[in-house]
Amino acid sequence: MPFEPIADIDLSDPAFWDLPIASREGAFARLRAAPGLPYFDVPADELVLPGGEAGRGYYAVTRHKDVLEANRHAEVFRSSPSSSTIADPPPGLNDGNMISLDNPQHARLRTIVSNAYHPTRIAQLEAAIDAEAAALVGRVAGTGDCDFVSEVAAPFPLRNTCLMMGIPESSHAEVLACANTIMVQGKDPAYGGSSAAPADAVIGSFLTLAGMIADLGAYRVEHPSDDVTTALVNADIDGERLTTDELAAFFILLVIGGIETTVAALAHGLDALTRHPEQKALWQADPDGLAVTAANEIVRWATPAMWFRRTVAAPVELGGTELAKGDKVLLFYSSANRDEEAFADAEVFDVTRSPNPHVGFGGPGEHFCLGAHLARRELGSLFRELFRVAPGFEATGEPVPVRSSFYNGIRSLPCRLG
Numbered sequence: 001m002p003f004e005p006i007a008d009i010d011l012s013d014p015a016f017w018d019l020p021i022a023s024r025e026g027a028f029a030r031l032r033a034a035p036g037l038p039y040f041d042v043p044a045d046e047l048v049l050p051g052g053e054a055g056r057g058y059y060a061v062t063r064h065k066d067v068l069e070a071n072r073h074a075e076v077f078r079s080s081p082s083s084s085t086i087a088d089p090p091p092g093l094n095d096g097n098m099i100s101l102d103n104p105q106h107a108r109l110r111t112i113v114s115n116a117y118h119p120t121r122i123a124q125l126e127a128a129i130d131a132e133a134a135a136l137v138g139r140v141a142g143t144g145d146c147d148f149v150s151e152v153a154a155p156f157p158l159r160n161t162c163l164m165m166g167i168p169e170s171s172h173a174e175v176l177a178c179a180n181t182i183m184v185q186g187k188d189p190a191y192g193g194s195s196a197a198p199a200d201a202v203i204g205s206f207l208t209l210a211g212m213i214a215d216l217g218a219y220r221v222e223h224p225s226d227d228v229t230t231a232l233v234n235a236d237i238d239g240e241r242l243t244t245d246e247l248a249a250f251f252i253l254l255v256i257g258g259i260e261t262t263v264a265a266l267a268h269g270l271d272a273l274t275r276h277p278e279q280k281a282l283w284q285a286d287p288d289g290l291a292v293t294a295a296n297e298i299v300r301w302a303t304p305a306m307w308f309r310r311t312v313a314a315p316v317e318l319g320g321t322e323l324a325k326g327d328k329v330l331l332f333y334s335s336a337n338r339d340e341e342a343f344a345d346a347e348v349f350d351v352t353r354s355p356n357p358h359v360g361f362g363g364p365g366e367h368f369c370l371g372a373h374l375a376r377r378e379l380g381s382l383f384r385e386l387f388r389v390a391p392g393f394e395a396t397g398e399p400v401p402v403r404s405s406f407y408n409g410i411r412s413l414p415c416r417l418g
């Protein structure tokens with residue numbers, strides 16, 4: 001039996017996600033303190049793609065220990081048929097998309113992709129990230145007031161991801177537009193474009209990205225280079241490679257999971273460092289020494305992807321609630337990252353926090369973010385360059401949030417980079 005919901009908290013009411021962050025955090029604190037897992041209906045604005053269905057509602061998992069428990073048991077808390085939508089997708093949409101697959105398919109894809117990120121390539125990517133950070137900050141520093149999201153936070157991971165995959169500069173703007181559209185699923189026309197036909201826009205973006213990488217992949221079979229696409233389409237040591245559809249699914253996952261999340265983390269990072277000047281001063285005094293703890297704290301603080309879904313494969317108890325086969329649970333990483341039981345002074349932004357058992361990159365377990373190391377590197381590199389070239393950098397106004405219950409994005413953030 002579901003527990004009685006707290007009457008004034010409805011996570012499925014789109015208006016809940018328009019509340020100021022402090023009010024939402026207060027609501028999650030009350031949910032964490034209440035027994036069991038509260039149940040919510042499918043949100044009225046949930047996008048159901050043609051051939052898919054809304055399906056049943058979901059149980060909200062808000063406590064850190066319950067999120068960990070679910071992720072430790074991927075055999076019961078499954079990522080298929082979708083880990084990032086409440087609605088069930090059309091059959092086949094997530095074939096090849098490792099974040100929404102379970103073993104053995106997940107393990108096969110994760111192995112092929114992980115092999116493409118061998119230590120030599122990681123070292124090359126790190127050097128390229130540092131060079132991009134220096135070039136980008138060099139261009140924008142000293143230009144006066146600007147929008148941090150469009151001038152810095154978006155171009156940086158966009159360029160890094162495209163460079164990693166070998167996508168030419170002429171396609172970068174299109175990649176970003178598709179990423180925004182898929183990420184917000186029609187809930188924020190100002191960010192994701194057309195709200196008149198959001199399903200068409202989302203499917204169109206999937207197809208655009210799939211076509212782009214299919215063309216590049218085919219070319220790379222004949223003309224290998226040192227990019228990740230080349231490694232994915234050519235047989236590795238075990239003779240395994242990705243099919244065209246799997247390559248497309250991986251590229252779309254990278255674009256959404258690698259670009260949008262990092263944009264949000266960078267923008268929340270600037271906002272947090274401006275609001276907590278003593279934390280900025282601490283990090284500024286030791287940019288390299290604090291790079292990893294500060295990056296982790298920004299990811300905990302921001303939690304760019306606020307929840308992931310699991311679907312229950314067999315009867316199980318979680319957080320005091322009995323769940324049945326087919327039940328959906330949303331693991332609220334954003335709430336777990338503020339759980340007073342897991343973090344001392346959870347509401348304090350502390351760039352030296354250690355240990356920091358945040359779940360902003362998911363985990364523990366098999367779906368732990370494949371790009372966590374690179375994402376931390378991106379955050380460390382970008383802020384190190386800002387400390388070096390534009391030490392007085394600050395946000396000069398309020399962030400404009402992206403409208404979404406899933407993505408804690410920032411659409412724009414005025415700043416001065418001096």
Ligand code: HEM
Pocket residue numbers: 079083098099100110253254257258259261262265299303304305308333359360361362363366367368369370371372374375
């Ligand atoms: C601050 C930036 C980032 C955040 C907050 C983030 C967050 C996450 C989270 C929460 C998951 C786990 C999803 C789940 O529990 O089902 C995940 C998975 C994943 N992330 Fe990231 N991510 C970031 C950056 C990146 C980057 C830069 C890349 C690529 C280089 C990347 C690639 C992936 C992939 C491929 C997965 C799927 C792993 C799997 O299912 O085995 N992410 N990410």
